[in-house]
Amino acid sequence: MSADxxxxxxxxxxxxxxxxxxxxxxxxxxxxxxxxxxxEPGTGKTQLAQEVARALERPLFEWHIKSTSKAQQGLxxxxxxxRLRDSQLGDQRVHDIANYIVPGMLxxxxxxxxxxxxxxxxxxxxxxxxxxDLLRELDRMEFYVYETRQLVTARQxxxxxxxxxxxxxxxxxxxxxxxxxxxxxxxxxTMERIVAVHFPGLKRQLLAEALGAFYRIREVPGLKxxxxxxxxxxxxxxxxxxDIPPEAxxxxxxxxxxxxxYGALLKNEQDVHLFEQLVFMHRRAGRPS
Amino acid sequence: xxxxxFELLRAAGVPVSITEFLALLEVLEKGTLPFSAAxxxxxxxxxxxxxxxxxxxxxxxxxxxxxxxxxxxxxxxFKGVEQAFEAIVADIPAEWLRKHLEGTLSDEEKAKIAALGxxxxxxxxxxxRLAEQKGAHHGGNKWIGTGGTSPFGAYGYNPxxxxxxxDGSRNRRAVKVWDRREFANLDDSVELGTxxxxxxxxxxxxxxxxxxxxxxxxxxxxxSTARKAGLLDIHMVPERHNAVKVLLFxxxxxxxxxxxxxxxxLFSAARTEFKHLEYYYFxxxxxxxxxxxxxRRYSERTPTTExxxxxxxxxxxxxxxxASMSPYEIVQAGGSIEHWxxxxxxxxxxxxxxxxxxxxxxxxxxxxxxxxxxxxRLTRELLEDRMFPLTLEGLDRAMRGLQ
Numbered sequence: 001m002s003a004d005x006x007x008x009x010x011x012x013x014x015x016x017x018x019x020x021x022x023x024x025x026x027x028x029x030x031x032x033x034x035x036x037x038x039x040e041p042g043t044g045k046t047q048l049a050q051e052v053a054r055a056l057e058r059p060l061f062e063w064h065i066k067s068t069s070k071a072q073q074g075l076x077x078x079x080x081x082x083r084l085r086d087s088q089l090g091d092q093r094v095h096d097i098a099n100y101i102v103p104g105m106l107x108x109x110x111x112x113x114x115x116x117x118x119x120x121x122x123x124x125x126x127x128x129x130x131x132x133d134l135l136r137e138l139d140r141m142e143f144y145v146y147e148t149r150q151l152v153t154a155r156q157x158x159x160x161x162x163x164x165x166x167x168x169x170x171x172x173x174x175x176x177x178x179x180x181x182x183x184x185x186x187x188x189x190t191m192e193r194i195v196a197v198h199f200p201g202l203k204r205q206l207l208a209e210a211l212g213a214f215y216r217i218r219e220v221p222g223l224k225x226x227x228x229x230x231x232x233x234x235x236x237x238x239x240x241x242x243d244i245p246p247e248a249x250x251x252x253x254x255x256x257x258x259x260x261x262y263g264a265l266l267k268n269e270q271d272v273h274l275f276e277q278l279v280f281m282h283r284r285a286g287r288p289s
Numbered sequence: 290x291x292x293x294x295f296e297l298l299r300a301a302g303v304p305v306s307i308t309e310f311l312a313l314l315e316v317l318e319k320g321t322l323p324f325s326a327a328x329x330x331x332x333x334x335x336x337x338x339x340x341x342x343x344x345x346x347x348x349x350x351x352x353x354x355x356x357x358x359x360x361x362x363x364x365x366x367f368k369g370v371e372q373a374f375e376a377i378v379a380d381i382p383a384e385w386l387r388k389h390l391e392g393t394l395s396d397e398e399k400a401k402i403a404a405l406g407x408x409x410x411x412x413x414x415x416x417x418r419l420a421e422q423k424g425a426h427h428g429g430n431k432w433i434g435t436g437g438t439s440p441f442g443a444y445g446y447n448p449x450x451x452x453x454x455x456d457g458s459r460n461r462r463a464v465k466v467w468d469r470r471e472f473a474n475l476d477d478s479v480e481l482g483t484x485x486x487x488x489x490x491x492x493x494x495x496x497x498x499x500x501x502x503x504x505x506x507x508x509x510x511x512x513s514t515a516r517k518a519g520l521l522d523i524h525m526v527p528e529r530h531n532a533v534k535v536l537l538f539x540x541x542x543x544x545x546x547x548x549x550x551x552x553x554x555l556f557s558a559a560r561t562e563f564k565h566l567e568y569y570y571f572x573x574x575x576x577x578x579x580x581x582x583x584x585r586r587y588s589e590r591t592p593t594t595e596x597x598x599x600x601x602x603x604x605x606x607x608x609x610x611x612a613s614m615s616p617y618e619i620v621q622a623g624g625s626i627e628h629w630x631x632x633x634x635x636x637x638x639x640x641x642x643x644x645x646x647x648x649x650x651x652x653x654x655x656x657x658x659x660x661x662x663x664x665x666r667l668t669r670e671l672l673e674d675r676m677f678p679l680t681l682e683g684l685d686r687a688m689r690g691l692q
Contacts, residue, residue: 020343027316027347037354080515087519168491169685175351176306182353 015044015051016186016194024181025052034120034160036136036175039183042228045163049119052159059112061158062119063105069126071133075107075143075152098148106137110154118158124167131174139177150262186229188215198233199240209249210236215258219273227265235264301362303355314332338367383532488630490562490688502527536600536645541583541612542686548653551679552609555651567587567598567604573614574634575641576625593637596646605691606641606648612655612668619667638671648672649687653679 009017009025017025028035035047047269053060065076079100086094093099103111109118123131138141141154162178164170186194188211195207212237218226227235237263241251247261259265266272298305320472342363350359502525511525537559539552559566569579569591578590617624619634642648650668652659656678660667669676677687 019339023343024347025341027344030319031316033312034353080512082345083521084511084515172304176308178351179312179347181347189427219524240412 009052009055010054011263014192014197015047016197017048017051018184018186018190021048021181021183023169024179028161028179029056029159031179032155032157032159034162034178036162036164036178036180037183037215038164038166038172038180040185040226040228041165042230043183043185045183046119046121049161049163051118052161053117054158056117058107058159059113060111060117061105061112064102064121064129065126067125067127069130071126071130071137072104074104074120074134075137076104076107076145077102078147084152088110095110101145101147106134106143107152109158110141110152112158113155115156116158118159118160120160120162122162122165123162124170128168129289131170135173135177136215191229191232194229194232195236197218202240206239206244206246206249207236209246213249214265217259217262217275220278223266223271225267228268231265231267235261238264294362295367297362298349298359299512301358301412303358303362309349309351313345316344316348342367342600343417351538360407369654423547433457439555449582489567490558504528504627521567533563534600534604535559535563535567536596536604536606537568538575538579538606538610539568539570540573540608542572544611544613545653548611551653555609555679555684565604567600571610572627573610574612574618574625576628576630576634577632577637597640600645602645604645604647607687607691608647608648608650609653610650612650612665612676615660616663616667619671620662635667636670639669642672647691648675649690650676650680651684652676655685 009029025037027033037048041044049062050060052058058229078097079102081096083094083100105118109116138160141157142151144151191211191214192207195202195211199207210232214227214232217223242261244260262272262275266275291310295305297309322378345358345363346359350356350428420658433626506524506526509526510522513522513524514520525677536611537556539556545552556568569577569581570586575593578592579596580586580590615624615626618626619638622633623629624630624633650672654662654665659676666674675687675690677683677690
């Protein structure tokens, strides 16, 4: 740990991290504990790991979890099919089982001569027992390969970043080993910084209008999926591509106009429907009788 | 000091373990607190309450639902402590305030300020007022100065224009981070949505392979063939499905009307979640018959004995009801408000509970009111305390209880 005691994560030119997030990352790096990141979809959870790796100049290993993922796959897999084929072909490799042990992401991160960053993405997608199967691996940073009777130990404790979308609750024993940070939805000031990072040449007026419209949509009650940072960035990209003037985004009454290209912000038809209905109702209410 | 804090956290229901507490001490012991580059650049103090708050939260709290509880404990415990860190109030960037103010003032006003004793005096005054106001507002979550009631207005400009505690003054903001309680609505005993209910119900899922082995277990076949160095070894497995069976008894009408929404959500979630779900309705308490269709509740009723015979013991029994009624409806023969019942409800309840040993009662009434309703206490006794509130958190406990 002491070797990189002076290295600190402090955001980067393409990623805006709040102070508390940086503190959480640095605390996790200092103590060599995994950091569990939660937050609304689209607030840059996965990107964090990439940025940490870039900022600290560490190699990044990404392990994306699916509903069928097994903890074992992150450690290693025994490729029985290749071995079967080799045995049919009379290949000499077949006699050494070690030839058929394929290391997983965790093993590769452990084995790297430099301290690595390991991203375990969307851990909540996996089976409910998945985190429990990784307890010892993340705690002691070692595991045992039964086929070759070999103990794999991390050369240097990797920086482990785990993201979750809260679809399943994680077991207490697992949580106890992690540090935890919840990425709050950015406030207007932070959002301005984020947009500035992604669109440096954006006109101030357009930015102000777009953010205004964006936060108004977020405040519409009853939306199934509120638009988040990544949707805002997509939307601004579209606005720029279509060359929409800032005036088009403005309205006297926040709810009487539908912002252009709102399809980038609202992601399901019920929400679009709800939104249009609200606009319709307000228009009718606003009309002089 | 920290041990007391730890105990308070536990008392407030934040699940903190000793391991986590030791981890916090370890970070603190490292001396150089892992600071963000940003704070370091600003040249502020190397150790602030703000940093400590974030650090402690990162290390100790593992679920955003508990952020609110943590904030409350933190605010209560460290009230006043921030003075010890000095840098907070004293370091309100006076420069910043000055610059901002100067920009908004006319020459005339500037002269007036000079007459009042100059900038420093004015700032001192402001600081004093701020301190006073902080005391006064501590109970609420209000920003200093945003209310527009600041005495500072006497000088002729609106404190709202200065925006203390919003944009520029990060330190000021930091003091109040935990007082804002931004995570108040994430506490899990508040909101119910079908998706959340489904997730809670999912705890009950038991995947099992039952019945005839009629599917080729491809992985198993390849694996065992390979392990046998090429000697073909075919494996078959039965289809995998959720094997949990649920029997749901729902209270309808009367005092349950106000809980209809919560019950509907629970019901629709349960319907899609369990393949084997059987449900019956009752009113207030179970007696000799129940029904499946509310529109025909008087014409088509199912005798409870038939229900008792129909479903095997491995069904999980879930009651949903507020259990709020006259105690006679439970213990007395003939106590039912709708008809003459030969046997008291309690007798029927005991039969049901004996038939299905895995049972819970979900109660939409808030848990703290249970003590004060005799019929709820009676029902709880009958169920040997397996009554849970109809909130996400309660549902979670109930599902654990059913496993």
